[in-house]
Amino acid sequence: MEKIRVGVIGLGARGDYLVDLLLTMDDILVTAVCDVYQDRVDRNAEKVEKAQGQKPLGATDYRELIAAKACDAAVVVTGWEKHVEIGIALMEAGIAVGMEVGGAYSVADCWSLIEAYERTGTPFMFLENCNYGRYELLVLNMVEMGLFGDVVHCSGGYMHDLRTEVLYGRENRHYRLKNYLERNCHNYPTHDLGPIAQVMKLGRGNRILYLTSMASSAKGLNDFAVLHENVDPALRTAHFAQGDVVVTSMMCENGSTITLKLDTTLPRPYSRGFTVEGTRGMYQEDGNFVYLDTDFTEADHFDWKKNWDNADKYLEKYEHPVWKKFLNDGVRGGHGGMDYLVYDDFFMALREGRPMPIDVYDAALLMSITPLSAESIKGNSRTVEVPDFFAGRNQKK
Amino acid sequence: MEKIRVGVIGLGARGDYLVDLLLTMDDILVTAVCDVYQDRVDRNAEKVEKAQGQKPLGATDYRELIAAKACDAAVVVTGWEKHVEIGIALMEAGIAVGMEVGGAYSVADCWSLIEAYERTGTPFMFLENCNYGRYELLVLNMVEMGLFGDVVHCSGGYMHDLRTEVLYGRENRHYRLKNYLERNCHNYPTHDLGPIAQVMKLGRGNRILYLTSMASSAKGLNDFAVLHENVDPALRTAHFAQGDVVVTSMMCENGSTITLKLDTTLPRPYSRGFTVEGTRGMYQEDGNFVYLDTDFTEADHFDWKKNWDNADKYLEKYEHPVWKKFLNDGVRGGHGGMDYLVYDDFFMALREGRPMPIDVYDAALLMSITPLSAESIKGNSRTVEVPDFFAGRNQKK
Numbered sequence: 074m075e076k077i078r079v080g081v082i083g084l085g086a087r088g089d090y091l092v093d094l095l096l097t098m099d100d101i102l103v104t105a106v107c108d109v110y111q112d113r114v115d116r117n118a119e120k121v122e123k124a125q126g127q128k129p130l131g132a133t134d135y136r137e138l139i140a141a142k143a144c145d146a147a148v149v150v151t152g153w154e155k156h157v158e159i160g161i162a163l164m165e166a167g168i169a170v171g172m173e174v175g176g177a178y179s180v181a182d183c184w185s186l187i188e189a190y191e192r193t194g195t196p197f198m199f200l201e202n203c204n205y206g207r208y209e210l211l212v213l214n215m216v217e218m219g220l221f222g223d224v225v226h227c228s229g230g231y232m233h234d235l236r237t238e239v240l241y242g243r244e245n246r247h248y249r250l251k252n253y254l255e256r257n258c259h260n261y262p263t264h265d266l267g268p269i270a271q272v273m274k275l276g277r278g279n280r281i282l283y284l285t286s287m288a289s290s291a292k293g294l295n296d297f298a299v300l301h302e303n304v305d306p307a308l309r310t311a312h313f314a315q316g317d318v319v320v321t322s323m324m325c326e327n328g329s330t331i332t333l334k335l336d337t338t339l340p341r342p343y344s345r346g347f348t349v350e351g352t353r354g355m356y357q358e359d360g361n362f363v364y365l366d367t368d369f370t371e372a373d374h375f376d377w378k379k380n381w382d383n384a385d386k387y388l389e390k391y392e393h394p395v396w397k398k399f400l401n402d403g404v405r406g407g408h409g410g411m412d413y414l415v416y417d418d419f420f421m422a423l424r425e426g427r428p429m430p431i432d433v434y435d436a437a438l439l440m441s442i443t444p445l446s447a448e449s450i451k452g453n454s455r456t457v458e459v460p461d462f463f464a465g466r467n468q469k470k
Numbered sequence: 471m472e473k474i475r476v477g478v479i480g481l482g483a484r485g486d487y488l489v490d491l492l493l494t495m496d497d498i499l500v501t502a503v504c505d506v507y508q509d510r511v512d513r514n515a516e517k518v519e520k521a522q523g524q525k526p527l528g529a530t531d532y533r534e535l536i537a538a539k540a541c542d543a544a545v546v547v548t549g550w551e552k553h554v555e556i557g558i559a560l561m562e563a564g565i566a567v568g569m570e571v572g573g574a575y576s577v578a579d580c581w582s583l584i585e586a587y588e589r590t591g592t593p594f595m596f597l598e599n600c601n602y603g604r605y606e607l608l609v610l611n612m613v614e615m616g617l618f619g620d621v622v623h624c625s626g627g628y629m630h631d632l633r634t635e636v637l638y639g640r641e642n643r644h645y646r647l648k649n650y651l652e653r654n655c656h657n658y659p660t661h662d663l664g665p666i667a668q669v670m671k672l673g674r675g676n677r678i679l680y681l682t683s684m685a686s687s688a689k690g691l692n693d694f695a696v697l698h699e700n701v702d703p704a705l706r707t708a709h710f711a712q713g714d715v716v717v718t719s720m721m722c723e724n725g726s727t728i729t730l731k732l733d734t735t736l737p738r739p740y741s742r743g744f745t746v747e748g749t750r751g752m753y754q755e756d757g758n759f760v761y762l763d764t765d766f767t768e769a770d771h772f773d774w775k776k777n778w779d780n781a782d783k784y785l786e787k788y789e790h791p792v793w794k795k796f797l798n799d800g801v802r803g804g805h806g807g808m809d810y811l812v813y814d815d816f817f818m819a820l821r822e823g824r825p826m827p828i829d830v831y832d833a834a835l836l837m838s839i840t841p842l843s844a845e846s847i848k849g850n851s852r853t854v855e856v857p858d859f860f861a862g863r864n865q866k867k
Contacts, residue, residue, distance in 0.1 A: 222693055225689050226714065226733075234768070285719070289726055290622055292619075296619055318622060322682070322717050339623075339749060339752065340749075342774050350736050350738070352693040352714075354737055359754070359756045360757055364739060369739075374631055454682045
């Protein structure tokens, strides 16, 4: 079988790490590395040459990579604001796209992605690794087996203390700083909504009708800057547009609801707060517990430690087939294996010519939450309709 | 010191239990018991006579209790829908009111309570026991000491599997069944919002400006009725108006935000999900943990078990004075002591003639969330303004 020639566009911390991951994968050749910063290109080109014995194309403009026809597929790992432009250019050039996650800057951008896909037919995959998380897939499996009954509510969040990442953004050439200064929205909605969309079959018989979003004041970053003298003193009093906590509620066509929380500029332990509630059972990431009607009695209700951290017990019986195989073959790659799984699924679908597991329609929905939440926040949390991005895919069936 | 003569109006499960609690308290005489059901009156009158050696007035109409001038203070423990009517009638009669919690049926009812109080000057206390919870007060103390920095977001919920209570409502003569059949709202917002209001100084320099609310479909009760043959078969297909999960977001004048969740008709362990997030620290009830910037490093972020269930460590240093004294004197009463504390505070304030700790203005705000959330839900989660109930109290200062 011929190896897939892959380009990596964007070589910050995550791109750098992904080059390493790709170099461990079978049937993949990294044939191009690209970043606006030459030092990042050089470092990664060297790594690739050392591992593969062949120098990849190095470029500081993604258009060089396209012009050189240097790859069959490219993964987009740049700052969020370039994802759509680069994704569309790649599709136009017939280069299969693996797009890393992030929110969109406008709903129009989401439609542009869909239009480019429908115009070109170039394969497009949205690389939401959390859809491949072990517990996310355990829960998906249990839901599909009917163990939770009807799912009526899900919640999740991107709850990750990013204060140093944001505030040292200039030093580290990181795109988050600019975003936190200028935008107020759920700026990173896909790690939480992705696995929920999977459970709730969004775009596969169900969809989101409308949302409301509310943002708190922005105090966390200024306060951190005041207390840490290594932070650029200008940031002590800078106006950050991004509220510390953004809560977004969504209504689905089937009457189920979803709540998402962005929480990235206050002190806290990491959590994606993945929670799935059905008529017969639930899962909650905070505490990592499954609660099934069949396994508990009302007398247990008030003793939260009784079922705390019991999910591993359910793994024994309900481990998702994808993870069973993965554990059998040997877990690889970072973030608990999710990264390997999502990239592997992308390349396998490409190779087999089958539909992408997380496609451009899913991407449009997940990414659209960012501009839609911004619109709701700006209008005192007014109700904002969520477009039906799935019409094109539904027509094909 | 003369004993306070207390009447108890409403003798369902909670009223029954409260009579027992009152009988253990010093300087209190239970002089009247009232319920629409004679058997409840008889049972409680007997209990009181046995404990105090004196028969209390027994009444099936609260107006008899008022007419007989049988008490100095009365606690209202009826079904939610009678709280306001009885509270106002008591104030008009000059009988001090302790009102048990529940949501209002209209915003106008909230204003009526305030007007009755301002007209009569009769003492009025809202008996929100959760404001006296040990961890709620620990967190309040830590917030007031500045350990959490500026508080920017709080969340909480009434998450309590009440399916049997609701569905056996006819057999148990419980008011919840009717409410779940007819209303769709956050029907019990005070256990979650009460302690948050305390932390966020609502009505004491801060207030809620607006809210949005979203309700999921109602599937939990029907499904439970289908699976349990002892439940009235009519409830298998009855239309329940009350959504299984209701999420309400609120914007405060100082830019902080609040999220509340009602979750009472799906399988789950009990939690009020009390969570307080500030610029320098947080507390979360799910996991019972405190997270302070000063006590953790970024390396700890991903190891959630590292700080899980650590709140007791903070009790050693930051126990609230109210609880220090309570532990010293000996914890009494149910619900971990909260019930004793809130009743004791009510009677002490009465005796000393000082302002009520949770007064009629606080009650109006807490109770108003119910009709306001109903209005938002009915309007596809539209933004609804929250009245400034505190004007009257502010004028007095």
